[in-house]
Amino acid sequence: MVDISWFKPKTVYVTYIASTPEKIWQALTSSEFTCKYFWERDVELEPKPGGAFVLRLPDGRVNVRGKVVAYEPPRKLSVTWQVEWPEEFRKLPECLVTYELAQAGDAVRLTMTESHSWDVPDAILTGGRMGWPAVLSGLKSLLETGNAPAIKMEPPAAMIEAIRRLR
Amino acid sequence: MSKPRFVYVTYIRTTPEKLWAALTDPKTIRKFWFKMTAECDFKPGSPWCLKFEDGRTADSGEILEADPPWRLVIRWRNEFKPELKAEGFSRCTIEIEMADYYPDFGGKAAKLTLTHELEGEGTKFIEAVSGGWPKVLSNLKSLLETGDVAFQTKLQRHG
Numbered sequence: 001m002v003d004i005s006w007f008k009p010k011t012v013y014v015t016y017i018a019s020t021p022e023k024i025w026q027a028l029t030s031s032e033f034t035c036k037y038f039w040e041r042d043v044e045l046e047p048k049p050g051g052a053f054v055l056r057l058p059d060g061r062v063n064v065r066g067k068v069v070a071y072e073p074p075r076k077l078s079v080t081w082q083v084e085w086p087e088e089f090r091k092l093p094e095c096l097v098t099y100e101l102a103q104a105g106d107a108v109r110l111t112m113t114e115s116h117s118w119d120v121p122d123a124i125l126t127g128g129r130m131g132w133p134a135v136l137s138g139l140k141s142l143l144e145t146g147n148a149p150a151i152k153m154e155p156p157a158a159m160i161e162a163i164r165r166l167r
Numbered sequence: 168m169s170k171p172r173f174v175y176v177t178y179i180r181t182t183p184e185k186l187w188a189a190l191t192d193p194k195t196i197r198k199f200w201f202k203m204t205a206e207c208d209f210k211p212g213s214p215w216c217l218k219f220e221d222g223r224t225a226d227s228g229e230i231l232e233a234d235p236p237w238r239l240v241i242r243w244r245n246e247f248k249p250e251l252k253a254e255g256f257s258r259c260t261i262e263i264e265m266a267d268y269y270p271d272f273g274g275k276a277a278k279l280t281l282t283h284e285l286e287g288e289g290t291k292f293i294e295a296v297s298g299g300w301p302k303v304l305s306n307l308k309s310l311l312e313t314g315d316v317a318f319q320t321k322l323q324r325h326g
Contacts, residue, residue, distance in 0.1 A: 014301040015177075015301060015305050016301065016317045018313075018315070104302075104318075107318050129174075130176075133175075133176035133177060133178065134176075134178055134266075137176075137177050137178035137179070137276075137308070138178070140305070140308065140309075141178075141180060141308075141312060144309055144312060145180070145312050145313055147274070149180055149266070149268055149274060149275070149276035150268060151178055151266050151269075151276060151278075152269060153267075
């Protein structure tokens with residue numbers, strides 16, 4: 001098992017979706033959905049704690065690799081998150097990404113928490129702080145309208161520079 | 168330590184003009200803002216306030232900047248919770264841009280960035296708006312994309 005006691009939340013994003021926890025769970029865990037709102041990535045997930053987690057690019061390369069820490073459909077999914085591509089991002093220690101779903105009136109609250117086990121510089125956090133709103137806005141649009149905008153985005157220059165400075 | 172501040176970004180499949188219109192039209196505001204009424208003409212220097220359905224004032228302040236459809240800055244103080252009012256004025260900045268997008272997937276979107284920070288010290292006000300904004304802006308996004316808000320039933324406003 002992964003020891004997550006060192007991980008502290010650094011970025012939290014909350015959105016409310018007119019859907020059901022079951023449908024949002026499916027959108028988080030099946031490629032049919034992720035390829036539409038997560039820049040064409042496929043998701044591979046072994047449905048149990050300790051299982052493997054992969055986000056794969058359309059050309060087959062691994063973008064993110066990790067382990068399932070919590071698998072409690074349709075309430076909580078937590079995975080460790082090691083970026084393998086772009087290659088220089090491999091220097092980053094793995095982080096922990098947790099999705100939590102809760103009924104809120106007749107909508108569902110989706111909370112994404114990105115946690116880190118080290119004193120991560122703000123410049124490195126900007127990557128997730130730019131990316132998550134685009135990904136999760138897309139997920140909401142996809143479930144509510146059947147269509148997700150694909151926002152163009154590159155890792156911020158300050159983040160790449162901060163990664164280069166890591167030993 | 169930097170001051171406590173809340174930042175929220177959302178992408179909405181609409182145009183900056185329609186997004187601006189929704190944010191500044193009292194009838195539309197009532198739909199996505201849980202029946203709150205905005206009293207304001209959204210011109211720089213104008214007074215601004217948000218009222219509950221029963222007429223009580225929830226928040227008040229003034230418009231500091233209005234550059235349609237790109238930028239709106241509101242000076243803002245809570246009026247109905249003494250512990251929040253005690254923290255004084257805050258500044259709410261809404262920036263709207265056209266998002267860069269892949270035309271083959273899902274179409275155009277506007278990017279909304281909302282930054283809310285206190286002018287002085289304190290944590291309770293920012294904590295309160297951190298809970299409220301995701302609900303309000305999720306409703307706004309749903310309303311513009313589907314014609315309906317995300318919450319069909321009224322939620323209690325806490326912040």
